[in-house]
Amino acid sequence: MTWEYATPEEYGLADLLCCAASREVQDNEIVFAGTGLPMVAIMLAQKTHAPNLKLIFEAGTLDGRPPEIPTSVGDARCEMGASRASGLHDAFSIAQRGYVDLGFLGGAEVDEYGNVNTTCIGDYLNPELRLTGSGGNPDINSFAKRTVFIMVHEKRRFTPSVSYITSPGWRVKKWPGGEFVHRKELYGAAYRGGPSAVISTAGVFRFDGESGKIYLDTCHPGKMPEEIRELCHFDLDISRVSGETLPPTREELHLIHEVLDPEQIFIPKVKKGV
């Protein structure tokens, strides 16, 4: 594989996010895949730097190697090449048992401790908009050692407190009282980790190992740290920026568009020179 980076006119934002997500995967890891761009990202990792990763689809495919990209985790395309095709009870039991290293998730809102909302906008009891609900987001986030969120970056989505905590971050509510505590305190022996990164359409964010607070790690090409801080409703720490998000390589772009998602189901092709 050649590490020849593509120029800005050769890739789109979805390509950049896909490659950034792929680079979060380490070889030999067991990875829980949600529907959409993460599936492409994980399969990209499988074809590049992490050939021995094991893929779990929530609907029940274990150690999958699909020949074609599935459109959802329930898809008939998941099964072929897998170690086993079974069901959700297996997938969630395996996750609760502690096998999962990494999960990719999405969200409508995130707060500075990595709490994510996918349930509703506004007051839960009188919502402005009811969304899809949790799905497996909190489960994967509770069970996996690391989780990575992929999100559209809009100021309203990066908020000091989410409308509803669907998925647990680093500082969470202890019930029945609802006081905020560190995640470690609440999960006891089941504590394995938590959110490790947010990949937004503006940059890549990580969480402080002690406080669990979010900080900006890399800016996507063309974005400045101050500009990204302005795109958050909380006071974003930009003192730890390590540089620019690495662009896709030509090899990665080839794999995404010619091998993994030639039908452009999740990742549109950017027309060169337009």
Add this chain to the structure above:
Amino acid sequence: MSGKRITLQQAAEIIKDGASLTFSGFTIWRRPMAIVFELIRQGRKGLHLIEVNGGPQTEFLVGAGCVDIWESCWVGHELYGKYGANLSRKVGAKEILVEDYSHAEMMFRFAAAASGAPYVATQTSLGTDIHNPAYDTLGRAGLRDGKRIPKEKYVFTDDPFFGAGPQVLVPAAKVDIAVMCVQQVGEEGTVRVSGQYYSDPEAARAADITIVMAEEIVPEEYLRRESDRNTITSFEVDYILECPYGAHPTGMFGRYDVDGAFLKDFYARTRTQEGFDAFAREWVFGHDQMSYLEKLGWPRMLSLKANTALNYSTGIKRGQ
């Protein structure tokens, strides 16, 4: 020969107003849509859906006003519609009660019910608003009678055996009827699911009555030749019926793909109640399964047909 065979119309008639229901499948795969359409035609009311996850079946029943309570974790059409617009609209108008659990919690609740246990302990979703006592919808509505609906939504406790710390107890999902849609069922009720079986074995076992709609009813003896390939036991199934393409517009492993164009159209057109009503007039009311398939037409159904070597269609256009 058992007397388990019924018609589509009879299958819907078994499901009475106010019944609690669950379904086979996963999001947009292997949902018993033909029975769902028949329930809408028959004007069923007051249903309580308890689902591991929702999908088009939820959206059709909710849009048609058949559902009073939806207890689950997710509804949408995956790639073809990002959320459940009908549920969302009815939540906004307070025309439906929604009880949120997480996906794993719903799965474990069915596993508990399927094993005859009253509850199960888990460590999922700790610290989230899913566990917020103020958001106990059925409790707020005074519906927690401790009979079919559990007395509590959650109980928080600590591991008494190994000192592993905080646990949440979730109640078994006690459900009246499971409506399944599968590839094959034998005359005595043995079910063979091909591909991922999702939460079907637990759903069928948890319910008091299990109705299985299959692409084909096959000789029981054929399934028993290789009993290790079967998914649900004969005596766990109460009623069976044959209904080819009964899962359309959802997909079925090895038989046909998801009809993405249909779901996109449904999602786009049913944001409003007027839109839903018009869609239902076009595709549900005044139809039976045969006229529905006729309206879809041969070319469309052939494009969805799965390649028998690959188990999915190579003829549909999936992307842009």
